[in-house]
Structures are given as C-alpha cells and as structure tokens.
Amino acid sequence: MILPNGLGLQKLTAFLATTDGEKTKQFYEGILGLRLVSEDPFALVFDANGTTLRIQRVQTFTPHSFTALGWEVPDIATAVGALTDVSIQFEVFPGMGQDALGIWTAPSGARVAWFKDPEGNLLSLTQHE
Numbered sequence: 001m002i003l004p005n006g007l008g009l010q011k012l013t014a015f016l017a018t019t020d021g022e023k024t025k026q027f028y029e030g031i032l033g034l035r036l037v038s039e040d041p042f043a044l045v046f047d048a049n050g051t052t053l054r055i056q057r058v059q060t061f062t063p064h065s066f067t068a069l070g071w072e073v074p075d076i077a078t079a080v081g082a083l084t085d086v087s088i089q090f091e092v093f094p095g096m097g098q099d100a101l102g103i104w105t106a107p108s109g110a111r112v113a114w115f116k117d118p119e120g121n122l123l124s125l126t127q128h129e
Helices: 021-031 076-085
Strands: 013-018 035-039 043-048 051-057 067-072 111-116 122-127
Touching: 013 021, 013 067, 021 035, 021 043, 021 051, 076 111, 076 122
Parallel strands: 013 051, 067 122
Antiparallel strands: 035 043, 043 051, 111 122
C-alpha cells in the first residue's frame, strides 16, 4: 500500500485535455458554472464542488468514446432542460431506449444523459433513485 490508508482518503484530481483553452474556459465556467481557480500556458484549473478539474492544454487531442466526467444531479429532467436552453445537445445512442430528452434509465433505476464539451469529451448527468 502506498500510504497507510491507501489513496482512498486522499483528494482526487480529474484531468481532461483541450486544444482550445478559450472555448473550453467559456464552456466549463460560463455554461457549466465551474469556478476557474487558475489559468496558465499549461492548463485551466477549475473547482468542481471540491474536486479539482485540471484541463491540460495540448496541441492535438482525440476524445475517447466513453464518459470522461459525470455529475450527480437531483432532477435530471430539469438539468437537461437547462443545458438544452443554452444550446447543449444531448447524445442519443442507437438501441439505448432513451426518452425524448435523451435520458436513459439504467437497470438500477438511475437515469443518465450524455453531452459533449467543445473538445468532444463525453460528459454525463446522473440522477440516482
């Protein structure tokens, strides 16, 4: 074990990448409402409700096809509606059986919707039962 109690008690930092810092800053700060902590030639750093999100500035980037970050929300329909109102488009995946808002209901009862940031990172909203 690395530390006496492992890393489970240590603070987590999340990482993403961007080739366009200004567009990314506007999205995460202006649209999603994360607080910009710092900005330098290497990265944008946001506070995501106590979790550090460090978005590294890179020359080239190819996003993954799976979810990179997700947020738990108390009312997913309201959250999807609010983001749709500011021109966020939600992803619809063939065969998933999502509703008209793009919300999928998992076997556990959790409800999930996906959208992308300006770099194409797949982000999600989840409402647990």
